[in-house]
Amino acid sequence: MGNYFTDNPVLKHYLQHPLMQRIMELKERNFSDAAAYDYAPLDAEDCMDSYEKVLEICGEICADILEENAEVIDQEGPVCKNGRVEYAEGTLRNLEATTKAGLMGMAVPRRYGGLNFPVTPFIMAAELISRADAAFENIWGLQECAETLYEFGTEEQRQAYLGRVCAGETMSMDLTEPDAGSDLQAVMLKATLDESDNTWRLNGVKRFITNGDADIHLVLARSEEGTRDGRGLSMFIYDKRNGGLTVRRIENKMGIKGAPTCELVFKDAKAELCGSRRLGLIKYVMALMNGARLGIAAQSVGLCEATYRGALSYALSRKQFGKAIIEFPPVYEMLALMKGKLDATRSLLYETSRFVDIYKCLEDIARERNLSPEERTEMKTYSRWADAYTPLAKGMGSEFANQNAYDAVQIHGGSGYMKDYACERWYRDARITSIYEGTTQLQVIAAIRYVTTGAYLEKIKAYQQEEVFPEFSELRQRLLAMTAKYEEMVAYVTGVQQDSFLDFCARRLVEMAGHIIMSELLLKDAATAESLRSSAKVYVQYAESEISRHETYIRGLDVKEEAYLEAFRPCCDL
Numbered sequence: 299m300g301n302y303f304t305d306n307p308v309l310k311h312y313l314q315h316p317l318m319q320r321i322m323e324l325k326e327r328n329f330s331d332a333a334a335y336d337y338a339p340l341d342a343e344d345c346m347d348s349y350e351k352v353l354e355i356c357g358e359i360c361a362d363i364l365e366e367n368a369e370v371i372d373q374e375g376p377v378c379k380n381g382r383v384e385y386a387e388g389t390l391r392n393l394e395a396t397t398k399a400g401l402m403g404m405a406v407p408r409r410y411g412g413l414n415f416p417v418t419p420f421i422m423a424a425e426l427i428s429r430a431d432a433a434f435e436n437i438w439g440l441q442e443c444a445e446t447l448y449e450f451g452t453e454e455q456r457q458a459y460l461g462r463v464c465a466g467e468t469m470s471m472d473l474t475e476p477d478a479g480s481d482l483q484a485v486m487l488k489a490t491l492d493e494s495d496n497t498w499r500l501n502g503v504k505r506f507i508t509n510g511d512a513d514i515h516l517v518l519a520r521s522e523e524g525t526r527d528g529r530g531l532s533m534f535i536y537d538k539r540n541g542g543l544t545v546r547r548i549e550n551k552m553g554i555k556g557a558p559t560c561e562l563v564f565k566d567a568k569a570e571l572c573g574s575r576r577l578g579l580i581k582y583v584m585a586l587m588n589g590a591r592l593g594i595a596a597q598s599v600g601l602c603e604a605t606y607r608g609a610l611s612y613a614l615s616r617k618q619f620g621k622a623i624i625e626f627p628p629v630y631e632m633l634a635l636m637k638g639k640l641d642a643t644r645s646l647l648y649e650t651s652r653f654v655d656i657y658k659c660l661e662d663i664a665r666e667r668n669l670s671p672e673e674r675t676e677m678k679t680y681s682r683w684a685d686a687y688t689p690l691a692k693g694m695g696s697e698f699a700n701q702n703a704y705d706a707v708q709i710h711g712g713s714g715y716m717k718d719y720a721c722e723r724w725y726r727d728a729r730i731t732s733i734y735e736g737t738t739q740l741q742v743i744a745a746i747r748y749v750t751t752g753a754y755l756e757k758i759k760a761y762q763q764e765e766v767f768p769e770f771s772e773l774r775q776r777l778l779a780m781t782a783k784y785e786e787m788v789a790y791v792t793g794v795q796q797d798s799f800l801d802f803c804a805r806r807l808v809e810m811a812g813h814i815i816m817s818e819l820l821l822k823d824a825a826t827a828e829s830l831r832s833s834a835k836v837y838v839q840y841a842e843s844e845i846s847r848h849e850t851y852i853r854g855l856d857v858k859e860e861a862y863l864e865a866f867r868p869c870c871d872l
């Protein structure tokens with residue numbers, strides 16, 4: 299019997315971070331729920347204990363059920379029959395196990411039947427599930443649509459749907475259409491209000507919808523006739539029980555094969571408006587996507603963990619030239635870098651989830667009472683950090699998941715190319731993480747403003763005010779030099795005063811900030827978690843080289859009369 303939570307002690311380090319005290323107090327309203335629910339925690343210790351217990355159960359299910367089923371599900375996949383999705387048998391068993399264990403509706407408030415977990419332990423469960431089966435994590439993880447329904451739906455809608463999610467019904471977010479991918483303002487699925495019975499009807503096509511035959515859907519649709527931009531879009535709740543939706547096909551895709559990616563046809567499908575008209579994209583879907591992006595960051599960390607462990611185990615057992623391949627420096631260098639990227643991206647993931655937790659809890663409290671001026675400031679501060687860190691965690695975490703999957707296959711040599719080892723599946727599964735929920739290029743667009751406004755720098759300087767663990771003072775000096783280089787490059791790129799130059803260099807600037815932030819977080823975390831110390835050293839070395847590489851690249855671009863644009867264009871004319 300394995301356990302993906304207890305076999306990885308560093309997870310408790312993140313779960314027991316000092317900021318969790320504040321998060322528990324806010325989430326549990328100073329533990330007042332204990333009077334109404336006998337299973338609600340009495341105090342912070344009791345609360346932490348309940349998070350750990352649930353994560354232990356989750357870890358056991360991951361190792362003993364989900365991981366065991368993953369390979370067969372990948373081969374079988376779901377099928378589309380008569381306009382409906384039939385999951386692979388293993389997926390049904392996974393759903394049954396996670397539902398029975400109370401892992402559906404984890405973050406839903408107790409009064410609707412959920413566990414009332416904050417984002418941080420929920421995201422940790424997502425990491426564990428992804429390590430076992432990234433495809434199943436998609437189906438399970440879509441329960442976070444319930445958060446958006448809770449935030450923007452009416453009390454009646456909460457009562458109608460949230461309990462069903464806790465009981466194991468699944469969800470989907472239906473945004474993408476053939477002509478609306480990265481640019482969701484172009485969504486055209488039509489929502490019409492039938493004045494006679496005050497009912498909304500949906501007509502049109504959605505594509506690439508994960509778990510598209512879910513029980514409950516959140517659908518982005520055009521409610522305002524004659525409009526063409528984001529302000530004409532609203533969000534709707536579609537309940538499968540009402541009919542009107544058929545699955546035209548399931549995509550035949552590269553990876554995450556266990557999660558059906560569907561083309562959907564809505565034909566006079568009855569739906570309910572969620573929130574106010576016209577705010578569908580600009581407010582609700584933005585909130586939905588931020589949550590989902592954090593989910594993909596967790597999925598990426600889970601894949602980094604799986605690929606690292608798989609590669610390590612193979613390198614220890616495979617012998618060539620009379621010794622285990624792990625003894626060859628090029629192999630152990632690859633492994634050390636994989637571990638460094640895994641630990642760095644995990645530090646960023648949980649820093650981000652804590653920021654999200656604090657502001658979301660305060661936002662929720664504001665629905666019940668007026669916040670004090672201090673609480674309002676706290677909410678605004680954490681909301682800003684959450685917005686700044688989410689695209690970094692998703693953008694860089696997903697790229698690391700891809701890089702680590704690539705290196706895991708490399709370490710397996712020819713065997714890695716065969717289906718005999720799980721790394722072949724991880725390689726295919728990882729590829730999507732940098733595409734859905736906004737491609738890496740779209741994460742850069744979301745993040746660049748925090749480069750130009752100095753928000754990342756402000757945070758980096760705050761980390762650098764803190765004492766560093768004595769063994770790391772040399773690393774801190776190197777980080778100070780990297781920060782100076784980053785500041786210099788931001789000043790240089792913005793000083794050129796060409797929008798296209800900023801666009802051209804944005805990804806490099808965002809990555810520079812990300813590398814420094816992740817290095818600083820690793821130094822902080824490694825002070826109390828000994829297992830992170832070697833990763834901190836390796837990652838700072840890597841970050842330093844990446845920052846120099848980006849500097850050299852940017853400095854090499856000829857900015858006179860935008861000559862760099864001309865230099866790159868010939869290859870695009872082909």
Ligand SMILES: Cc1cc2nc3c(=O)[nH]c(=O)nc-3n(C[C@H](O)[C@H](O)[C@H](O)COP(=O)(O)OP(=O)(O)OC[C@H]3O[C@@H](n4cnc5c(N)ncnc54)[C@H](O)[C@@H]3O)c2cc1C
Pocket residue numbers: 470471472473474478479480481505506507508509551559730733734735736737738739740
């Ligand atoms: C397996 C899978 C599951 C999915 N699940 C869901 C789901 O559950 N719900 C849902 O609604 N959608 C889902 N999607 C859709 C997914 O979110 C989109 O595919 C993704 O957002 C990219 O859109 P696109 O495919 O149209 O690519 P495009 O938008 O056409 O992008 C193509 C390329 O152009 C780049 N690009 C586009 N615009 C810009 C820009 N302004 N600046 C720089 N580069 C740009 C992109 O980065 C990308 O490299 C899923 C997709 C897949 C493949």
